[in-house]
Amino acid sequence: MGIEVVVEGLTKSFGKQNIWQDVTLTLPAGEVSVMLGPSGTGKTVFLKSLIGLLKPEHGRVLINGVDMVNGSEKDIYETRKLFGLMFQDGALFGSMNLFDNVAFPLREHSRKKESEIRRIVMERMEMVGLVGAEGKLPGEISGGMRKRAGLARALVLDPQIVLCDEPDSGLDPVRTAYLSQLLIDLNAQIDATMLIVTHNLDIAATVPDNMGMLFLRNLVTFGPREVLLTSSEPVIAQFLGGRREGPIGMSEEKDAATLAMEQTNSRGLRPDGPRTVVPQLEPSPGMPVRQGALRRRERVLGMLGQLPDAARTAITQSYSAPAGGVRP
Numbered sequence: 382m383g384i385e386v387v388v389e390g391l392t393k394s395f396g397k398q399n400i401w402q403d404v405t406l407t408l409p410a411g412e413v414s415v416m417l418g419p420s421g422t423g424k425t426v427f428l429k430s431l432i433g434l435l436k437p438e439h440g441r442v443l444i445n446g447v448d449m450v451n452g453s454e455k456d457i458y459e460t461r462k463l464f465g466l467m468f469q470d471g472a473l474f475g476s477m478n479l480f481d482n483v484a485f486p487l488r489e490h491s492r493k494k495e496s497e498i499r500r501i502v503m504e505r506m507e508m509v510g511l512v513g514a515e516g517k518l519p520g521e522i523s524g525g526m527r528k529r530a531g532l533a534r535a536l537v538l539d540p541q542i543v544l545c546d547e548p549d550s551g552l553d554p555v556r557t558a559y560l561s562q563l564l565i566d567l568n569a570q571i572d573a574t575m576l577i578v579t580h581n582l583d584i585a586a587t588v589p590d591n592m593g594m595l596f597l598r599n600l601v602t603f604g605p606r607e608v609l610l611t612s613s614e615p616v617i618a619q620f621l622g623g624r625r626e627g628p629i630g631m632s633e634e635k636d637a638a639t640l641a642m643e644q645t646n647s648r649g650l651r652p653d654g655p656r657t658v659v660p661q662l663e664p665s666p667g668m669p670v671r672q673g674a675l676r677r678r679e680r681v682l683g684m685l686g687q688l689p690d691a692a693r694t695a696i697t698q699s700y701s702a703p704a705g706g707v708r709p
């Protein structure tokens with residue numbers, strides 16, 4: 382089962398540039414979470430801080446009792462082995478075929494025999510639908526295949542926490558839909574805690590159990606998917622609606638005058654009614670039941686009283702619907 386990741390009061394700056402401050406959230410064990418945010422709000426910096434590659438100046442990241450910010454280098458190094466990382470471009474070695482790329486972490490970090498390495502690599506290649514392509518070089522395959530190879534490589538060391546940085550970037554909508562299903566199927570199979578950074582609204586709407594958003598150096602919110610999907614918070618509604626109107630501008634924040642003019646001009650034209658919450662993806666037929674989804678159901682039903690009305694209604698409806706949601 383995946384491991385809970387507890388983030389407490391995390392603040393990161395580069396020199397005088399503060400990236401975000403006082404970020405506090407918990408990635409529940411074995412659940413899938415998504416972090417949204419306009420470009421440049423520090424989502425990648427956040428992922429790197431979770432694995433201890435970047436050092437925030439304040440706060441803690443607790444994983445199995447190890448603080449990835451202030452812990453000893455030895456503890457951080459050991460804990461990092463629990464992670465599987467999938468970078469935006471797959472980050473494959475161009476001169477190695479897919480088999481060797483996927484086998485790389487096993488050859489570097491384990492003492493397994495080649496026969497065992499072969500078994501694991503082929504199993505992961507099958508998980509991501511790449512059997513038959515193992516002899517190809519990264520330059521000979523499509524972007525979508527490269528991403529899936531990156532995902533296979535992220536999985537070879539049996540990670541308990543999987544971080545995916547914009548797994549959809551450069552993919553067409555159909556490939557993105559397949560990738561969304563693949564992420565849910567993987568979660569069903571390995572029960573790892575997953576955090577996906579994305580701008581993709583379809584992934585945000587259909588994949589995660591939980592969602593958060595970074596904006597203007599703060600975590601706007603983090604919680605069950607229904608909280609964000611029904612939120613009337615202007616920045617969240619604008620982002621999830623993919624609209625120009627709202628506080629997010631081309632270079633992150635609009636000035637007050639532009640915002641006021643926009644609100645006057647658009648008054649009455651674009652009512653912000655409650656948005657519909659589409660059902661979350663379920664594992665494909667034949668896949669195991671997602672244990673994270675079962676745990677999430679208990680967790681979220683236990684916190685209903687603390688949630689806004691719209692989210693509470695959406696959660697109650699999704700768990701009482703005969704199809705979709707998690708079957709009891």
Ligand SMILES: Nc1ncnc2c1ncn2[C@@H]1O[C@H](COP(=O)(O)OP(=O)(O)OP(=O)(O)O)[C@@H](O)[C@H]1O
Pocket residue numbers: 395400418419420421422423424425426427
């Ligand atoms: N090592 C570094 N040194 C200095 N500044 C950095 C470093 N890494 C990132 N930054 C800065 O931190 C900010 C956030 O970058 P980051 O890549 O995390 O954004 P992001 O939200 O992932 O963006 P995008 O969605 O466009 O990928 C940027 O202004 C970037 O220039």
